[in-house]
Structures are given as C-alpha cells and as structure tokens.
Amino acid sequence: MTRLALLSALGLAGLSEAATVKFRPQGAEMTRLVQAAVAALSTKELPVTMDDTAGVILSIGGSGPSAAPFNPDVAARVVTVNGERRIEFNPQGPLPLAEAVRQELARELGLSAWTAAAARTRLSGADVNGDGKIDLADLAIIMNNYGKATTVGDLNQDRKVDDADIRLFSEQYRP
Structure with missing residues (x-):
C-alpha cells in the first residue's frame, strides 16, 4: 500500500466491529448495575456487550459469612477467593453503588474514563x-x-x- 493510498484510507469513518467485556456479576442488582454501565459504553460504531460466563466476579458485599468488614471509606476492594479474582462493592461505601461500579470497571478495563469514546479507544x-x-x-x-x-x-x-x-x-x- 502506498503512503498516499494509506493517508486517503485514514479519512474513512464507520467502525463495524464489536467489543465484549468479561464480567460475572453476582445477583440481580449487580447484574443490573453492570449491564447499565456497559450499555453506557456502547455505540452504533462500537457495540459493547458483556460475556457473563468468564472474567472477574463482581459482588455487592463480602464473599461469604467469614468475609472481612469493609472500611467505610472504601467503595470497593479486589480479593482472591478460592483462586478466583473478585471485586466486592461496599453497599455503604462513600460512593453511590452505580458510580463505584463504573469506577472499578474502568480501572479493570484500563479506561481513562467511563465514556463511549474511551471505550472505543481502548476496546477497539x-x-x-x-x-x-x-x-x-x-x-x-x-x-x-x-x-x-x-x-x-x-x-x-x-x-x-x-x-x-x-x-x-x-x-x-x-x-
């Protein structure tokens, strides 16, 4: 491909690919929060969907009856339980739960912000x-x-x- 052909090709628009993120939300409320967060990243140009059969486990509260209590100043924590990585969200944390979910998922995905533009850049x-x-x-x-x-x-x-x-x-x- 010549340099001129490449430069004219760079003017094209219209992305037809899709991105899938892997998260395993636990429970109806967490599933709803994650689905809403993922939907906010999705555009016609780059549809973003969730695969809930693999990836990090997401839960509200600790994992099991022996879970350590949350520090009240912490919105979420990352732990490993039985060899599986989990992000546990503090239901009484300093952030509204939906905001805490977006913040932690942005960190997990390496997004600079929880926006469709940041998702397009990172996930495309x-x-x-x-x-x-x-x-x-x-x-x-x-x-x-x-x-x-x-x-x-x-x-x-x-x-x-x-x-x-x-x-x-x-x-x-x-x-």
Missing part, C-alpha cells in the same frame, strides 16, 4: 501500544509488522498483519 484494538490514544504511533507498529505472521498489530485477529488490519485502523483513527 487500534490502540496497539496501549497508551489510550489511537494515533500514528499505533500505525507505525502495524506497519513495522506488515506482512508478518504475528498478533502485534493484528486487529482482525487472523494471525497476520495485512491490508485488512490497516483498513480497521483507518476506520478508527481520527486525526
């Missing part, structure tokens, strides 16, 4: 270097791996970096 795959921006540094990584059988820069996950990956990058890049 085009932020190859993980710096929270889709920019020419990411394109440079893709181009360095162009033609190689690698997962670095492989946006469509077909185990090779090619024109399809450049097209996906161009759909997400906003100068």
Whole structure:
C-alpha cells in the first residue's frame, strides 16, 4: 500500500466491529448495575456487550459469612477467593453503588474514563501500544509488522498483519 493510498484510507469513518467485556456479576442488582454501565459504553460504531460466563466476579458485599468488614471509606476492594479474582462493592461505601461500579470497571478495563469514546479507544484494538490514544504511533507498529505472521498489530485477529488490519485502523483513527 502506498503512503498516499494509506493517508486517503485514514479519512474513512464507520467502525463495524464489536467489543465484549468479561464480567460475572453476582445477583440481580449487580447484574443490573453492570449491564447499565456497559450499555453506557456502547455505540452504533462500537457495540459493547458483556460475556457473563468468564472474567472477574463482581459482588455487592463480602464473599461469604467469614468475609472481612469493609472500611467505610472504601467503595470497593479486589480479593482472591478460592483462586478466583473478585471485586466486592461496599453497599455503604462513600460512593453511590452505580458510580463505584463504573469506577472499578474502568480501572479493570484500563479506561481513562467511563465514556463511549474511551471505550472505543481502548476496546477497539487500534490502540496497539496501549497508551489510550489511537494515533500514528499505533500505525507505525502495524506497519513495522506488515506482512508478518504475528498478533502485534493484528486487529482482525487472523494471525497476520495485512491490508485488512490497516483498513480497521483507518476506520478508527481520527486525526
């Protein structure tokens, strides 16, 4: 692909991919809170859905009758119980529960903010270097791996970096 063709491709808009986040909310209230939080990230350009069959366990309160009490100044804590990672939310914490959920899930997903724009940047795959921006540094990584059988820069996950990956990058890049 020539440089001129690449630069004109970068002007294209319209993302057709989707992102799935993996969380296992426990109980009806936690499920409702997580679904609402995830829905707030979803857009037509990047639908975000939740897979509740894997990922970190999310619960309101401690895990089991012997759970340690919460510090009243803490909205959530991360613990490992029986080898499984859990985020436990303090129902009497300093933040409203919905806000605490968004804050902890943002941290878990590596989002700079709980916004659709931050989710698009982080979850779309085009932020190859993980710096929270889709920019020419990411394109440079893709181009360095162009033609190689690698997962670095492989946006469509077909185990090779090619024109399809450049097209996906161009759909997400906003100068």
